Amino acid sequence: MKTLATILLSVLLLLVLGGVGGYFYMQRKFAPPANQLRVAGLPASGRFAWQADSSARPAVAHAHQLVPVRVPGCARTCYLQFDTGAPYTVFYAHPLAALRAQYPAAGPALVPQADTVHDVQFSLGGAELRVRRAPVLNYGAHALPADTAAPFVIGTLGADVLEGRVLVIDYPRQRFSLYAATPDSLARRADFVPLELKGRRVMLSAELPGQSGPLMFDSGSSAFALLTSQSRWQELIRPAAPVRTKAVNSWGKMLTTYTAPTAAALRLGATELPLGTVSYMTGMTLMQEMLTRVSGLAGMLGNEPFAGRTIILDAPGGRFGVVR
Structure with a gap:
């Protein structure tokens, strides 16, 4: 009987330790990398735009919240989707390629190296932002819209912009x-x-x-x-x-x-x-x-x-x- 009690106690202890270990494993696995975004020139303010989802039935007028950014060497205002559900800022490969083709002066910082861009700078609402290193996803529009007033989304601004601000x-x-x-x-x-x-x-x-x-x-x-x-x-x-x-x-x-x-x-x-x-x-x-x-x-x-x-x-x- 004593042996059975010892076995049951050992199994219970393993389950508890496994649960605790699993908890910390999941926390570590989904922990974001170190913040790569630097912001200078606060306070800053600007106007955001709504992007509709016309594929929905009924259509959703406020599907995506877009913030305007200016990239050095690019005469066109670009946009980032603002997404607090994303723990860090990312860029999209197809729009970056379209920008490089249209505005060669903006090109060097927008060339991905192993699916990553380095030292990308842009302005947002009067503030100057710099991303030392950001992932590039195989995503987004392949060409700039003919309408220069239409939002051209080049990436996602994540919750890294909130840290300390x-x-x-x-x-x-x-x-x-x-x-x-x-x-x-x-x-x-x-x-x-x-x-x-x-x-x-x-x-x-x-x-x-x-x-x-x-x-x-x-x-x-x-x-x-x-x-x-x-x-x-x-x-x-x-x-x-x-x-x-x-x-x-x-x-x-x-x-x-x-x-x-x-x-x-x-x-x-x-x-x-x-x-x-x-x-x-x-x-x-x-x-x-x-x-x-x-x-x-x-x-x-x-x-x-x-x-x-x-x-x-x-x-x-x-x-x-x-x-x-």
Whole structure:
């Protein structure tokens, strides 16, 4: 009997150690590399643009949030999709090749070496940004649009731009501002909740009905108010609500989303924001699902709940605010 108890205790200990070890393994595996982005010349401010998704039914007017950038040697304004769900900035191979062909003076820094570009400089809202090293994905448009006013997207600006800085997004005026610290004039008019830039992912301690676990703010999920698990989705949707199904291209991988109306609201301090809709997604990889479980994530918030508002992402202060 003593031997059996010893065996059972040993098995239990191995399971516990395996769970703890698996947790730290997943944390290390998905930890982002050292921040390669440097920003000078703050404060900076500019106007962002919305890119529509006309393939959706109905069409989504605010599918992607684009910020304008100027690349040395290039007379054309280019754009980066702003995506807090991306832990670091990346560029797209096809648009870079098109830029090199059209603007040879911009070429040297835009030539990938083993799927990586080095020392890329660009200006954003009056600030000067430099990426010492960034991945290049086999992605994007092959040619510049004939309409010079049409946005030409050359990459993604990730959450590395938030590290050590404050970002203010004014959705009604479509303006973004980067600061070293939150202006007092805005802080006095905001309701704040805790924010953690964990693994360069924006984690909020906002409240939802029946929620357990943090929420991640993912500006790259603009078309969705809240992405959550299927079980939570079923709890939050209105009874007998119509469901909209859509295929989504995520970095070249096709996923399927299911969206339905909800009466649920997001609460941040004294501020309550109706969600309008809630969604869940299928087609994620096993690694993505394991990361979600390890992080304890309750869901991902897109831009939609904050439409008509100004938000503050204060990474140094560890807080997320909605201006009243």
